[in-house]
Amino acid sequence: MTRWGIVADLNRCVGCQTCTAACKHANATAPGVQWRKVLDIEAGEFPDVRRSFLPVGCMHCDDAPCLDVCPSTATRKRADGLVTIDYDKCIGCGYCIVACPYQARSKVTQPARAFGGEQMRHEAKREDPARLNVAQKCTFCVDRIDAGLARGEVPGIDAEATPACVNSCIASALHFGDLEDPESNVSRLLAENQSFTMHPELGTGPGIHYLYDRDDNEGSQGDAPIEGDPEMVAEPVGMGGVVPKLQRAWDWRAATNFILGGTGSGLAVAGAVAGAPPVVFAVALLHVALGLFAVWLEIGRPWRFLNVFLHPARSWMSREALAAMPLFAFGGLTVLTGHPAAAALTGVFGMIFLYCRARILQAAKGIPAWRQQGIVGLIAATGLTEGTAALTVLAGLALMGGIAGVAQVPLAALCGALAVLVAVRHAAWRAYRRRLGETGAPVGAFEALDGAALRLTAGHQLVPLALLAAALVVPGATGAALAVSGAALALASGWAFKGVLITRAAFDQGYSLARFPARGAGKPARGVKPGWSLS
Amino acid sequence: MTTLKATSRVPSYCYQCVAGPDLLRVEVTDGVATEVRPNDAAAEVHPAGGKVCVKAFGLIQKTYNPNRIKTPMKRTNPRKGRNEDPGFVPISWDEALDTVAARLNVVREAGLYDGSGFPRVAASFGGGGTPTAYMGTFPAFLSALGAVDMSFGSGQGVKCYHSEHLYGELWHRAFTVSPDTPSAELVISFGANVEASGGVCGIRRHADARARGIKRIQVEPHLSVTGACSADWVPIRPKTDAAFLFAMVHVLVHEIGLDRLDVPFLRDTTSAPYLIAPNGYYLRDPATEKPLIWDATAGRAVPYDTEGADPALIGPFRASGLELGPDEVRWEHEGVSCRTAFDALTEHVGPYTPEWASAICDVPAARIRETAEAFHSHAHIGETVEVGGRTLPFRPVAISLGKTVNNGWGGYECCWARTLMACLVGGLEVPGGTLGTTVRLNRPADNRWSSVVPGRDGFMDYPMNTTKKGEWTTQGKSRHAHQALIPLAANSPWSQALGPTHLAWMMQKEGFDKLPKPTPPDVWFVYRTNPAISFWDTAAVSDAMANFPFTVAFAYTHDETNWTADILLPECTDLEGMQLIRIGGSKYVEQFWDHTGFALREPASEPQGEARDFSWISTELARRTGLLEEYNSAINRGAAGVRLKGKDWDFSLEADKVHSVEEIWDASCRAASAEVTDGAETRGLDWFREHGFRTKPFDRLRWYLYPAMVDQGLRFELPYQERLLRIGKELGARLHEAGITWWDRQLKEYEPMPHWQDLPKLWEDALEAGFGVDVGDYPFWLLTARSMQYSWGGNAGLQMIHEVAKNIAGHGGVVMNPQAARKLGLKEGDLVEVASPVGTTRGAVVLRHGIRPDTLLMLGQFDHWKTPYAKDLHMPSMNALMPMLLDLTDATGSGADLVKVKVTPLGVDA
Incomplete structure (x- = not known):
């Protein structure tokens, strides 16, 4: 069996948003819609502060909540792990949007017009009416994968068969491959590095794994405790893109x-x-x-x-x-x-x-x-x-x-x-x-x-x-x-x-970073869950 | 124009910033450019695997942006100024070009230079020279014109690595400086924001280095994206980096000691053993005038290049000889006590202990000491490595300097200390160490090794502007007087644009005493630059350009600079025009390739509206000004990027004919192909359209200057700056002879080794003196940082760039520490006014713990008031707050983005 997934090396990621932009090109997403993006996360207090960048998008989960809730069966899961949406079947109820703990889905109601007025030529050329008023999300560039496989190429190795975000990554932080194949690029990375997934407590089995430290990093032998759940920070600052937001799908x-x-x-x-x-x-x-x-x-x-x-x-x-x-x-x-x-x-x-x-x-x-x-x-x-x-x-x-x-x-x-x-x-x-x-x-x-x-x-x-x-x-x-x-x-x-x-209470899950990554010879640190608290 | 296939992938490049070019392919469907992709075929030859920067993904929106100017336009309101609507009306290309040509012909008839001796035609281009990758054959037209003043800058000197450019080129042919990242173990980065400014090559190199465990220590007042990606962050007080660096030199020299430094490197490859005579100049051999060293074996002073000599580093020694001062002053010495340059260094840095620096930098002394010791311990002194068949020293440690650290006052100190640190461990221009990337002031500009030309005293030659009596003149050919004021600015084609460019703007407002009367240019060409936004004191710059009588702007959209233009010419933008450029070798920032060659920018879209290819515009201007022959000849000489005639090939254009855009680039492609293959291939435009680029191997050994230095027996001119001391004295004499005293403060920078000066206080004093304020009312330092998504791109008017940039904290706001905000009763999102003594700006508070409480940060400069889309974003900019003062101009003619400000709450941002 094949399970396609992404391994994101947080030591490499610089938050440049090239993957964000490449995705917007490859998938012609509407202004304001980002099927994937890179978050900017900070924790600590001056002068003891950590900052990291976290690529997020649809996790193509093992046990995808969106799949369970979808009433129309528009959301399906392929044998290779890809979670797909049939735009012709989706009723646009938005249930999958509130079911996704990774805020990966969105619904667009108007044709793309980045500057208002008439659509630009490329916007008109790439407008897909089938995607209006239904749920949409990252597909892992399924078309590229399928076409590449049909040509005998290996997704994650051959550029044309690889998701646009991964293929565009200038830091070589993103890797795509078969998580089930122990010899694959991604499996080797997971074997040689410390990693986590996001929101593991929800049992979704995400298909994006984050590397935060190398097994052989001597710098990791520090005093700072890194174990434990990410620290909830009730009043984080400067993280408007990371903290939980009130859901807008159901009004x-x-x-x-x-x-x-x-x-x-x-x-x-x-x-x-x-x-x-x-x-x-x-x-x-x-x-x-x-x-x-x-x-x-x-x-x-x-x-x-x-x-x-x-x-x-x-x-x-x-x-x-x-x-x-x-x-x-x-x-x-x-x-x-x-x-x-x-x-x-x-x-x-x-x-x-x-x-x-x-x-x-x-x-x-x-x-x-x-x-x-x-x-x-x-x-x-x-x-x-x-x-x-x-x-x-x-x-x-x-x-x-x-x-x-x-x-x-x-x-x-x-x-x-x-x-x-x-x-x-x-x-x-x-x-x-x-x-x-x-x-x-x-x-x-x-x-x-x-x-x-x-x-x-x-x-x-x-x-x-x-x-x-x-x-x-x-x-x-x-x-x-x-x-x-x-x-x-x-x-x-x-x-x-x-x-x-x-x-009013329907804030989404937001994002969390289980570990701040080791940067080069630096040390990893306990992660953060911004905008959360107990009691 | 090119015929586009139904669906195709068109080769192109993105060179919107100096960290490019990135090679890309544009997916074109039915003639519409739809998607930018990396050029996967370039993976083998490109240092970052053919990847493309985020900015390149804005190019499609840039092409089809409805806010573009799509027809030539002329101004109907003769009055100019921010409050004067220019009343632009569309005109035909014929009318536009005829108008410009007629004006140029009038100017040419009046003479190339005006009454003050300045070129009547001026031109300004932004982006560190990158616009030449988009202006096709326009450089050939400028060459045909004969004299063009490039001194009206758009940020040069203020927004660039100015001091590093000048001192870097002087010391190691390093217009920009980079760690040898692929080999380095430790990089100490003083505000160098390489993860935002390094481009895809820089980012890939550093990511690879992190993956193998490099240690980067980021020393800066705020936690930039580069700080985020570093092993350690040291939040230093703004503009005190020189003290930190001096203390590191102190630790190496006084605490670690010479025995544990790279003695052979210091002895044989630097001026450390040169003897200093009593007046501060080298003691020289009277016969040859060569500097003397002390031969420890022979026990006497001998010329530095004496075969078999054993140079001593530690003196003093009693010796006799000649001392040459400024203006041919000669002193004969008999048996005087002379220190070595290393002695002088030891004495010089004696007081600069970590404890001393700690109080200045607000960094614990132990941390400074640890950093210096780490630099030494990671240097692997004594180790070697094989590169390209040669054995070279291996010193995997480097120090990089960022903007505001390596420009303006303090830039000399930091550049000197950084380069000296490399010398102390033998890490200058060797694998793993501190490298230059490209040359711009020395010639030839495309080859660092070839620019290593022996000069006096065992050092490389340097094309200083003369300070000799009888040769020095105030009648330079630029409006910023770089030849008169800045010897180090040199005399290359780049020198004008590098200049002290703010002086050109300042002089428009008020001339400087004893310099030629400032005049506006009769014709000013503007392309890919918006100094009304990107410079210091933007209000003053805008006022100055409003007085220019005839401005021709190659215009993408309306903006704050072309608001004062008389003619707007819509040129094909990045994806519409055609051009062939050089790629590879070693270039700016971290562009170190193992290949070199050429890449084509093939149109991916028909021009929108009536936009025209820049080369077509240039040819038409040449034809209409009667300069066709000179223009074509300039193209043949290589003004468009490649010489059309080589040793075994000749694709020269007929000089008296009009050639189409495709004919020009076909000839260029053939000549480029021949150059790359040494005449074996002569592939034309069609081949490049299909393949995009053609390269040949570039020897990695050429990344390092050390082999070229050793081969010619040359030394790095460190630690002692005898030459600078001399030209400083001479310059002072010339200026005073001319009655110029307003440059006296700058003359003090010409020290043989820089002393610490209280740089924060220097800024505060300048503000108090310049504006009569109590600087205590301005409690915050305001800094800026590079935004990878925006910087250089001219893309503030693109929605997609704004959208993705917002994912990175700080864009569009005033970044402030929560502790400081609390004291002012401010919270996230509150609207504040930030004011310096010279201006104000507004923005929403963005709270981040990763910034010093005494510091504010504004990413980029965004106070547009005319550029469509950008003007509606209401983002703050520090440019309006930056005073353009002589007091804040250093001896190299540069300033730094730094000002004291106060914050006033304006209520919650709706």
Whole structure:
């Protein structure tokens, strides 16, 4: 078997960006889009400072998160390890963009115009409409590899068969070859040098390896400790290109989907449990539908939306889409017939839908605030809480309006259940937040989560709990009003949390340097993870 | 024009900076240049495997940039100045060329020189001579014109390695100096930013060296990309490098001691054993006037080249002889005590201990001492290595100097100490050591070995501008008076452009007493240079050029310099024009090849708009000025890069005919082919179009000057500068005889061995004296550093270059240490105004720990106000902050990019 990969010798790299520019030429990427680039990383305090350059791009991972999440199967992995994108199949949902922990993917919506106005001649000549509004990334110059192999050439050895970045490298820092072949150029380099990969804790198996020291470097025998994880630096300076950034692939439309879809599916579950009338299910389906419509507005190729169903084997987005089918079918049947079995099945598929949605976030490995294990329970608890809150609001309003029978269970029971769910949601939040603090996360994620106006903390959640408790003891319309207030607040808390989670806490992974390389006779040093902190 | 195939790979080169050329291929599809690639076929002959610098990848955008000037234009507003819209309107090529030719004819009729004795025609080209790789046959046209003043610089003297150019050429034919990186074990780099300025060859050589474990110690106030790639960083206080270097000399001479230095090298290959007579000049043999050494075996003074002599390095000795002072002053000495030059050195550096330097440099004495000791221990004194069949000393240690270290005041000190350090361990011009790369002031300029010509006293000859009474004159042929003021600037075709070029601009503002009345040139040609941005005190430079009556700019886009032009001529840019250039051998920076030959730049794109090939423009100008015969003759003589007639071949152009661009280069290709193959081949343009380049081997032995010196029995003129002492005295006498006293400070630099002067204070005093400020109000040193993506490229208006350059921290901002920022209440991204006594600039704060708290850094110079795209980037520039002062001009006529500034917060940058 062949596994193509790059070995980047950090002792050699000078950050010149020739590979960045050569890639832009070879692949005609749009202004501002860099399938690969070289980062400028600094650590320490004057006068004890280290600076290094780090070439990054698509890692063509062994276990590529982008591949798992892609709902359309546009992203594939070849037998030789190359992760590819079928531009004609991609729906432009951006899921792979948030799933990639190496920030390797992007989406371009406008034809290239470096200076605005008309396209320049070379821009027009090389414009590829198929690449608009879909995901794009480094291909390892797959066309050059394939054409070279067809000619009997060896990628990484023969220039024409070698990725443009590697072939352009003026420092001979970049090497390309077959990682599976122990005799290959890259394998020999890995055997003779100390190396690391980026974000190994994520288990992605990157195809880019970084050399940081020679096995025979006598200068490495220093006192400075180099072992250990890269040091998190919460407030790095001068590293705007390195620190985690807020993801832009999923905006308010995606957040709306998470908010309405969560509430809608939770309402379907709550309605089924509570024996709600068909109108409640209609409201639930309307929420889910509006959410999906919002996200449909966001995808780059909306009329390819049916491709979302093509990857149920691994993509939680495909699974969610599939779960939505029976959810709407049984939900619609419930609305039309009010049949309890239909309602029950609506609840079941609402729960499945909700679970899928939670797993969608968790599978987005590129966003530390999303991929935390506790996110599944938290999103599920939030959805159920919101659904129950919505039902409680409806029931309370109905009671206040003199309409009985929104649910077969009394309002007090709804309030009680909701109170329990609010508590469960809070517990899930605490667990999630604690784990996030233990693993560390981008500083901006902590700031967004902890700085939101309405949060899932005990302090904030005591208010709805108090209102719900009051509703239990206060009779009549006043009690109903208290119930509505408490439920509305619980609902708003969930919405606010998800809005923050999707749009404000969604900092990407950023980059880290596991070791500062030995430069010549110098010594390597412990690496750095800028823009991250614990707790 | 060339017919382009549907899809092809066109050979070309990138020579946008002195670290080139890089050989490349341009992918062309349906006549559109789409992709720049390395020329893989050059991998065998090119020192960096045929790779291409990042700047070359901007060439396609450069070609199709919508902001280009695509038709000839003329100015309609006769008033000039930054606030005067020139009112450019398109005109035909006929009108443009006729207008220029008519003007030139008027000028020629009036005489080549004006009333002040200056050429009426002036020309300015940027990029350290690299524009000649793009201007086709224009040098032949300038040659046909007869007299052209090149003294209006675009950065030379201020932005170049000026002191190194002059002293380097004097001492070891080293217009630029480089470590022998492929063999070196230790390089101590004082601000030499080779990873940004070394081009693909430099970067590859250093990367290879790092891979085998070289130790590079980077001594500089901020952690540059080169510092990042070094084993150690020593954050020295700005402009104190000379003290560090002096202390290293002290350690070698006083602590390590002569016995452990390279005594044979010092004894036989330097002037260390020369005897110094009481007045500071060499003691000489009265009969031959040769300097004397003390023959330890014979126990008497003998001429330095006495066969079998055993020169003593340590004296003093009592001897008799002749001492020759300035202006033929002669002293006869009988039995006087004479020190050797090495004695003088020992005494001279006695006070310069590491402890002394520590306080000046803000570097621990132990670190200075360790560095010096490492230099000595890695020198492998006594070892030899075989190169090209000869056994040479092997000394794998070198010191490199960067800009602001090797130019301006202090440049002499640093260059002297660096070259001397090499001599002390026998590491000058030998494998592993400190090498020159090319010659520009000595002749012939394409061959270092051939420029090794014996002069007086056992040293190489040097083409000094005369300081002799009766010969010296203020009536030079340049507006910066390099012949009158700078003996070391020499008299080669390069000397004018190297000049003290800021003096030409300064004199336009206010003439210097007793020099000819400053005049603007009647016609000024400008190409690939933008001194209104790239010089010191850009406001003053802009004002000066606004007074030039007729400026012809070969114009790519509108910019801040051609804003004052009268005629704009759109020439074919890099990928549109055709030219053949020399490649290989040893050239600037770290261009050391094992091959030499020629490379073709074949058009990869049809010219945009009405742009025309530079050689077509030159031919048309020659025809319209009636200079066709002189022009063609100049081409035949080699003005376009290769002599068309050789020993067994003759491809000369008929002198009285107009030749097409292709005919000219076909003849050049054939002559080049014949030259490379010694007449065996005469390949024409078609062959070069297909293959791109033709080379022959270049003997690596020629990287080193040592063999040529030894073969001629010559010595390096170190450590003692008797010749400089003499010409300094003579120059002073001439100037004073002419009533010129404003150059007195510069005269003090002519010391036989430089003393430490408080360089930071020199700058501070100059600011206080020049502007009446309290320098305490300006707490920061402002420095600049080279950007590999931008420097020399004239590419500030290219989006792609801006995009990729931004990946490297500091571009577009004011780099500042967080400790310093905290004191000012500043944080990342805050907008600040940086002010010197002469000007202000604005930019966003970029915080980096890798910079001294007393230092600020601005990468590049970017305060464009007219260049499209660049003007909208709002990036800071230190150029507007740099005072153009005589006080800050050293004896070589150079300044340094260094100024004291203050920072004022302006609020958060939106």
